[in-house]
Amino acid sequence: MNAVTWEQRERIVALLDEASADPAVRAVVITATGRGFCAGADLRGGSSSDGSPAQGDVTRMIRRGAQRFIGAVLDCEKPVIAAVNGTAAGIGAHLAFACDLVLAADSARFVEVFVRRGIVPDGGGAYLLPRLIGPQRAKELMFFGDAVAAADAAALGLVNRVVPAEELAKTAREWAERLAQGPTRALALTKQLVNASLDTDRATAFAAEAAAQELCMTTRDAREGVAAFVERRTPAYEGR
Structure with a gap:
């Protein structure tokens, strides 16, 4: 389900930084293979909620890990499209919501899974969601941790467009090509x-x-x- 490891997170941060610096890169698409977009952080490598190796300083770990990860998307100087092919949970949901445009397969789901683990949303969740859908809706998603289907996410304003799963890659490429031809x-x-x-x-x-x-x-x-x-x-x- 593409849970994010420390190495994967660092690789994505580096790629986004490279995209900003490279004039030949005109648009970015973040997507995944398999049946999930991102199931959240891979907790097998450490005890922190962002999946980094345990260091004892959770505040520092979150700032340098999950928050830096989401910040890299927000700060990328090229337009970033999320093509969400399946479940996006925890930091995976926030990764999608940080993107400039969000496409979702009709089979996709978004889950604010943190409350199920007894922790607060990290990776900018409490910053992103109220700005996208307002504080009351954001609290509903974060308090209950229920899965939100793609169509419902679109109705809330979390997703730009829902497409059949078999058309997701094609639509993402079309959008990216339009952006790449822009100023x-x-x-x-x-x-x-x-x-x-x-x-x-x-x-x-x-x-x-x-x-x-x-x-x-x-x-x-x-x-x-x-x-x-x-x-x-x-x-x-x-x-x-």
């Missing part, structure tokens, strides 16, 4: 603006928007977008 720097700045807006006041958000637009207008893609509009043609963005 990559503008998408990165848009992601930053939206994520930051949830924690800032209007004046700060407006100032950030103006600064981002000034920066964006210096890119080749912005010049191409304006030229294509004037010339009545489809723009050919380079991601620069």
Whole structure:
């Protein structure tokens, strides 16, 4: 069920960092093979909830482990799509919710499993869910730990689109290709603006928007977008 080991987590964090730095990477898809997306942390390697080797300092372990894992998705400078092929539980659910867009197979399920283990949600759960669906709905999921079917997750606003399982990979590729053909720097700045807006006041958000637009207008893609509009043609963005 693809429980996340320490090594897998570090590999994903590194890949997301590489994606941010590589101009050739224009979009990222996070998905899995088998019948599960991610069953949570692999607790066999240690006693912590994020699966890291036991170190005695749980706070430090969570910050450097589960929170850093989810932060890598939120901070990636390329758009990130989750293609959820099966059960996403615990940190696996939060991994999906941290992505910019979430596709789910009709067989997928999302489970806030932490309460079943007698622990609080980690990996940014109490940060992500209220911002996606509001505090009361978030508490319902976290207090009871019930599995949420893909269709119900979409109705709540946790999922962008539910597709038949056999169409998930194809749809994820189509979405990724559309994003990869877009103005990559503008998408990165848009992601930053939206994520930051949830924690800032209007004046700060407006100032950030103006600064981002000034920066964006210096890119080749912005010049191409304006030229294509004037010339009545489809723009050919380079991601620069």
